Amino acid sequence: MDKKSKIVLSAIEVFRQIGIEKTKISDIVKAAGIAQGTFYLYFPSKLSLMPAIAEVMVEKTMEIVKDQVDEQQDISVQMKQLIDAIFKVNEEYHEIQALIYSGLASTEHLKEWETVYAPFYNWISEGLKKAKMEGKIRQTIQPDRTAKLIIGLIESAAEQIYLYDVNKEDEAKIQKAEVYEFLKHALSIG
Numbered sequence: 001m002d003k004k005s006k007i008v009l010s011a012i013e014v015f016r017q018i019g020i021e022k023t024k025i026s027d028i029v030k031a032a033g034i035a036q037g038t039f040y041l042y043f044p045s046k047l048s049l050m051p052a053i054a055e056v057m058v059e060k061t062m063e064i065v066k067d068q069v070d071e072q073q074d075i076s077v078q079m080k081q082l083i084d085a086i087f088k089v090n091e092e093y094h095e096i097q098a099l100i101y102s103g104l105a106s107t108e109h110l111k112e113w114e115t116v117y118a119p120f121y122n123w124i125s126e127g128l129k130k131a132k133m134e135g136k137i138r139q140t141i142q143p144d145r146t147a148k149l150i151i152g153l154i155e156s157a158a159e160q161i162y163l164y165d166v167n168k169e170d171e172a173k174i175q176k177a178e179v180y181e182f183l184k185h186a187l188s189i190g
Contacts, residue, residue, distance in 0.1 A: 003032075003034055003038055003041075003042070004042045004052070006032040006033070006034060007028060007029075007032050007034065007038075007039055007042055007043065007049070008049060008052045008053055008056055009032075009056070010028050010029075010031035010032035011023075011028045011031075011032075011046070011049045011053065012053055012056070012096060012099070013031060014027045014028050014031050015053075015099050016095055016096065016099065020046070020047075020099065023046060024046075025039055025045075025046055028046065028049075050100060051112040051113075051115075051116055053096070053099070053100055054100045054112075054113065054116045055116050057089075057093065057096055057097065057100060058116050058117055058119065058120055060089065060093070061085075061086070061089045061120065062119060062120055062123065064085050064088060064089050065082060065085040065086065065089075065120075065123075066123075067085075068081050068082075068084060068085040068088070069081040069082050069085060071127070074136065075127075075131040075136045075137060075187070075189055076184065076189045076190075078127065079180060079183050079184070079187075079189065080176075080180055082124075082150075082154065083154055083176050083179050083180055083183075084176065086151075086154045086155055086158055087154075087157075087158045087161070087162075087172055087175075087176055089158075090155065090158035090159055090161070090162045090163075091158075091161075091162050091168070091172070094159075094162040094163055097159065097162075097163070098163055117148075117151070120151060121144070121147045121148055121151065122147075124147035124150055124151060125143040125144045125146075125147040126143075128141060128143035128146055128147060128187075129143045131187075136189065136190070137187040137188055137189055138187055138188035141187065146187075150183065153179060153182070153183070154179055157175050157176075157178075157179045158172075158175070160175065161175050
């Protein structure tokens with residue numbers, strides 16, 4: 001593992017343990033097993049880590065999504081699989097997701113969010129283009145814009161469950177079904 005990755009993964013763990021505000025760069029470099037000067041070769045501050053942490057999570061999300069979404073299936077099945085995968089990510093990594101949001105929101109790095117998410121948006125957009133060409137979804141869909149809306153909707157719905165609600169399992173089932181019905185109608189999936 002390269003030093004930058006060590007810093008990012010160590011920062012995730014330290015932030016989770018003691019919080020963003022209380023974390024010092026010395027805590028991160030100690031956990032990473034590197035010199036403090038090495039940290040500054042990659043990041044000017046602890047908050048500048050947030051886009052890199054977000055990038056790690058987007059990669060992890062895409063890994064889980066690509067593993068669970070069967071691109072050979074019909075778009076309706078793929079949407080259910082996509083919803084399940086994103087809910088799974090939010091359930092497993094809700095602490096890191098909250099960390100990213102609070103960290104990005106408190107810095108000037110929030111504007112980098114769209115860049116970090118670009119590969120995920122593009123992957124969803126390509127699936128929508130294929131479904132549109134096959135006549136499986138509404139022909140007026142704008143795949144690039146709709147991909148962002150779909151991801152935003154599913155993630156927001158999952159976050160409502162895993163960041164705020166208490167009875168997660170029952171609520172997650174209901175929320176997933178509602179999101180699927182909403183997308184089914186929005187995309188005109190038959």
